[in-house]
Amino acid sequence: MHEEPTSLTPAAAQALAERVAEGMYARDRASQGLGIRIVRVAPGAAELTMTVRGDMVNGHAICHGGFVFTLADSAFAYACNSHNANTVAAGCSIEFLASARLGDVLTARARERVLSGRNGICDVDVANQNDETIAVFRGKSARIRGHVT
Amino acid sequence: MHEEPTSLTPAAAQALAERVAEGMYARDRASQGLGIRIVRVAPGAAELTMTVRGDMVNGHAICHGGFVFTLADSAFAYACNSHNANTVAAGCSIEFLASARLGDVLTARARERVLSGRNGICDVDVANQNDETIAVFRGKSARIRGHVT
Amino acid sequence: MHEEPTSLTPAAAQALAERVAEGMYARDRASQGLGIRIVRVAPGAAELTMTVRGDMVNGHAICHGGFVFTLADSAFAYACNSHNANTVAAGCSIEFLASARLGDVLTARARERVLSGRNGICDVDVANQNDETIAVFRGKSARIRGHVT
Amino acid sequence: MHEEPTSLTPAAAQALAERVAEGMYARDRASQGLGIRIVRVAPGAAELTMTVRGDMVNGHAICHGGFVFTLADSAFAYACNSHNANTVAAGCSIEFLASARLGDVLTARARERVLSGRNGICDVDVANQNDETIAVFRGKSARIRGHVT
Numbered sequence: 114m115h116e117e118p119t120s121l122t123p124a125a126a127q128a129l130a131e132r133v134a135e136g137m138y139a140r141d142r143a144s145q146g147l148g149i150r151i152v153r154v155a156p157g158a159a160e161l162t163m164t165v166r167g168d169m170v171n172g173h174a175i176c177h178g179g180f181v182f183t184l185a186d187s188a189f190a191y192a193c194n195s196h197n198a199n200t201v202a203a204g205c206s207i208e209f210l211a212s213a214r215l216g217d218v219l220t221a222r223a224r225e226r227v228l229s230g231r232n233g234i235c236d237v238d239v240a241n242q243n244d245e246t247i248a249v250f251r252g253k254s255a256r257i258r259g260h261v262t
Numbered sequence: 263m264h265e266e267p268t269s270l271t272p273a274a275a276q277a278l279a280e281r282v283a284e285g286m287y288a289r290d291r292a293s294q295g296l297g298i299r300i301v302r303v304a305p306g307a308a309e310l311t312m313t314v315r316g317d318m319v320n321g322h323a324i325c326h327g328g329f330v331f332t333l334a335d336s337a338f339a340y341a342c343n344s345h346n347a348n349t350v351a352a353g354c355s356i357e358f359l360a361s362a363r364l365g366d367v368l369t370a371r372a373r374e375r376v377l378s379g380r381n382g383i384c385d386v387d388v389a390n391q392n393d394e395t396i397a398v399f400r401g402k403s404a405r406i407r408g409h410v411t
Numbered sequence: 412m413h414e415e416p417t418s419l420t421p422a423a424a425q426a427l428a429e430r431v432a433e434g435m436y437a438r439d440r441a442s443q444g445l446g447i448r449i450v451r452v453a454p455g456a457a458e459l460t461m462t463v464r465g466d467m468v469n470g471h472a473i474c475h476g477g478f479v480f481t482l483a484d485s486a487f488a489y490a491c492n493s494h495n496a497n498t499v500a501a502g503c504s505i506e507f508l509a510s511a512r513l514g515d516v517l518t519a520r521a522r523e524r525v526l527s528g529r530n531g532i533c534d535v536d537v538a539n540q541n542d543e544t545i546a547v548f549r550g551k552s553a554r555i556r557g558h559v560t
Numbered sequence: 561m562h563e564e565p566t567s568l569t570p571a572a573a574q575a576l577a578e579r580v581a582e583g584m585y586a587r588d589r590a591s592q593g594l595g596i597r598i599v600r601v602a603p604g605a606a607e608l609t610m611t612v613r614g615d616m617v618n619g620h621a622i623c624h625g626g627f628v629f630t631l632a633d634s635a636f637a638y639a640c641n642s643h644n645a646n647t648v649a650a651g652c653s654i655e656f657l658a659s660a661r662l663g664d665v666l667t668a669r670a671r672e673r674v675l676s677g678r679n680g681i682c683d684v685d686v687a688n689q690n691d692e693t694i695a696v697f698r699g700k701s702a703r704i705r706g707h708v709t
Contacts, residue, residue, distance in 0.1 A: 143326035146317040168295040171339070177292035178351050179335045183328025190320070202327050203530075204551065206355035206504065206653055208700060210676040227685075227693050229657040232501075234696050236683075238674075246674045249681050251698055253502065253655060352679075353700065355504055355653065357551060359527040376536075376544045378508040381650075383547050385534075387525075395525050398532050400549055402506055402651065441624035444615040466593040469637070475590035476649050477630025484626045488618070500625050504653035 126156040130195035134159070136262035137194060144187045147180065151191065157225035159191035165217045176213035178248075185237040185250035188223035192235050193252070199259045200233070202252055211247040218242040221250075231256040275305040279344035283308070285411035286343060293336045296329065300340065306374035308340035314366045325362035327397075334386040334399035337372035341384050342401070348408040349382070351401055360396040367391040370399075380405040424454040428493035432457070434560035435492060442485045445478065449489065455523035457489035463515045474511035476546075483535040483548035486521035490533050491550070497557040498531070500550055509545040516540040519548075529554040573603040577642035581606070583709035584641060591634045594627065598638065604672035606638035612664045623660035625695075632684040632697035635670035639682050640699070646706040647680070649699055658694040665689040668697075678703040 121129065134154040138144065144161075147169075152160040163184045171177040186205060193200040213219055223237040237250040270278065283303040287293065293310075296318075301309040312333045320326040335354060342349040362368055372386040386399040419427065432452040436442065442459075445467075450458040461482045469475040484503060491498040511517055521535040535548040568576065581601040585591065591608075594616075599607040610631045618624040633652060640647040660666055670684040684697040 140323070141320050141326075142317050143320045143328065168291050171290050171292045171336075174289070177290075177332065177335070178354070179328065179332025180292065182331045182335070182354075183326065186326070186328045186331070187320075202358055204355065204357040204502070205327070205331075206353065206698070208353040208681055209351055210674060210679065210681075227657060227696060229693070232657065234655055234657075246676070249674060249698075251653070353651070355549070357532055359525060359530065359532075376508060376547060378544070381508065383506055383508075395527070398525060400504070438621070439618050439624075440615050441618045441627065466589050469588050469590045469634075472587070475588075475630065475633070476652070477626065477633045478590065480629045480633070480652070481624065481626025484624070484629070485618075500656055502653065502655040503625070503629070504651065506651040507649055 129197055130154045130156050133194055133197050133261045134191050137191065143183070147183060149184060149187055152220070154191055154195055156195050157192055159188045159195065159223045160220060161188045161191065162218060162220045165213050165215055165219065167215060170215055176217070178207070178209055181209070181213055181219065181239055181248050182207050182250070184219055184221045185239050185248065186252070188221035188237050189235050189250065189252040189254070192223035192225055193233060193254045194261050197260050197262060198256050199261055200254045200256045203255045205250060205252045207248055207250045209248050211245060213241060213247050219247070278346055279303045279305050282343055282346050282410045283340050286340065296332060298333060298336055301369070303340055303344055305344050306341055308337045308344065308372045309369060310337045310340065311367060311369045314362050314364055314368065316364060319364055325366070327356070327358055330358070330362055330368065330388055330397050331356050331399070333368055333370045334388050334397065335401065337370035337386050338384050338399065338401040338403070341372035341374055342382060342403045343410050346409050346411060347405050348410055349403045349405045352404045354399060354401045356397055356399045358397050360394060362390060362396050368396070427495055428452045428454050431492055431495050431559045432489050435489065441481070445481060447482060447485055450518070452489055452493055454493050455490055457486045457493065457521045458518060459486045459489065460516060460518045463511050463513055463517065465513060468513055474515070476505070476507055479507070479511055479517065479537055479546050480505050480548070482517055482519045483537050483546065484550065486519035486535050487533050487548065487550035487552070490521035490523055491531060491552040492559050495558050495560060496554050497559055498552045498554045501553045503548060503550045505546055505548045507546050509543060511539060511545050517545070576644055577601045577603050580642055580644050580708045581638050584638065590630070594630060596631060596634055599667070601638055601642055603642050604639055606635045606642065606670045607667060608635045608638065609665060609667045612660050612662055612666065614662060617662055623664070625654070625656055628656070628660055628666065628686055628695050629654050629697070631666055631668045632686050632695065633699065635668035635684050636682050636697065636699040636701070639670035639672055640680060640701045641708050644707050644709060645703050646708055647701045647703045650702045652697060652699045654695055654697045656695050658692060660688060660694050666694070
């Protein structure tokens with residue numbers, strides 16, 4: 114059943130966000146396979162972490178930008194779906210500021226910025242273990258039919 | 263040694279692009295691990311393919327956008343480095359037009375659009391086995407020191 | 412009345428594109444005020460021109476990027492609406508490759524790349540009088556209710 | 561003469577930001593001509609306002625997106641140059657969330673998000689007089705030689 118986010122107490126909204134994340138993660142083989150872990154979720158926000166593995170390194174001996182993107186995109190998905198309304202990515206942009214290297218522990222912090230009807234904007238920063246920002250990501254979300262759990 | 267792209271015959275530029283791609287791919291554990299294969303390269307262009315596997319599926323039962331992005335980003339990298347000058351991604355944007363599903367065979371076609379000094383723009387279209395465009399990607403490249411091979 | 416684009420002969424689609432552009436331009440005080448002129452339109456395409464005036468110059472003595480964007484955005488609008496279905500911009504990105512200067516004659520060439528349901532992608536290149544590309548623009552369009560004329 | 565931002569007291573950095581903005585605005589015929597006014601500047605931040613005039617309206621009877629972009633782009637420029645190091649836009653993206661209409665008073669708030677070497681990311685939100693966000697803008701800046709004043 115769908116609870117309207119606006120009618121929820123903060124505690125209930127938080128509980129819903131956690132329940133949605135658990136349900137999503139259980140089916141999210143992609144994030145699981147990359148070793149992505151959920152550090153925390155909240156209504157409209159998510160923090161995920163991933164360690165750069167040997168199979169994520171590209172021809173320049175640095176982490177393939179695709180995996181940095183994927184971590185950010187996962188954080189975006191958990192933040193946007195935290196209200197339990199099915200939401201997908203319409204488009205994303207990413208700016209790469211520094212390289213990630215083998216063994217780096219990356220953290221992506223996603224936060225919804227604006228919701229306007231069915232469309233939303235979510236910003237994600239990706240930092241390494243030294244708290245250096247290595248990428249900034251912006252996702253445009255579109256709410257579709259149905260609920261996550 | 264670096265051959266200036268502009269001084270090459272078309273055949274030599276094509277041979278160089280192929281040699282660079284082979285050298286990059288041999289070290290590109292990321293693309294190898296995802297089953298990405300190079301269909302063809304040419305000066306300023308590349309075509310890569312990837313089949314959507316079970317470990318690429320996300321919580322909505324469709325291919326995680328991160329893997330579609332990664333395929334496009336790899337095609338971008340092979341196109342931009344085809345002149346043998348080391349080139350990295352400064353930023354990228356992707357628009358998702360349709361979902362990719364388990365078993366779909368995706369093809370990314372990258373083509374350099376503009377080179378302006380050390381900066382370039384490269385467009386990549388990603389289509390499925392029915393030649394339906396599922397995503398369009400634009401990468402901004404920055405040439406750095408050194409050569410690929 | 413609305414003619415379905417797909418049912419039109421090429422000549423009728425061209426005539427419709429021209430009629431729509433005339434109707435739009437007559438109400439388009441923004442483009443008129445900037446001296447933007449329509450060079451040609453076709454189904455899914457448009458070419459517009461603008462000369463950089465003294466009141467378009469910014470604090471760095473070069474054309475304010477906003478006017479380069481506006482020219483590209485107008486070309487995007489004429490291309491997307493050429494089928495006579497009301498279409499608006501959902502979002503745009505622009506990469507600036509070279510400066511435009513006072514007196515430069517800029518040409519924006521827009522071309523629809525993909526249509527997927529109500530959403531589309533349109534690419535616009537902006538060049539100066541020496542045919543040097545100064546900016547590349549990508550617009551994401553959304554079709555809304557109604558027709559242009 | 562150039563003062564290194566990092567060596568300045570907060571009061572001196574603020575005074576520098578104000579002095580730079582005054583110098584830029586005096587030469588910024590583009591912003592002046594559009595009626596753009598600077599509400600406030602601070603190190604790495606700027607707030608600008610603009611009223612939608614009759615000559616900013618497009619064929620859909622709403623403010624041409626180009627002028628919303630131009631306001632955001634100006635705010636971006638004042639924020640990025642506030643440290644007195646010449647900085648230009650490498651690229652920008654904008655998402656349009658709601659229309660601006662004739663007579664609307666728009667406010668753009670720009671804030672530097674990340675600086676990484678010569679490159680930076682600056683986010684700008686554009687709101688109307690009802691504090692409704694109508695667009696979000698992200699600018700990528702590149703520092704070049706020289707100082708603003």
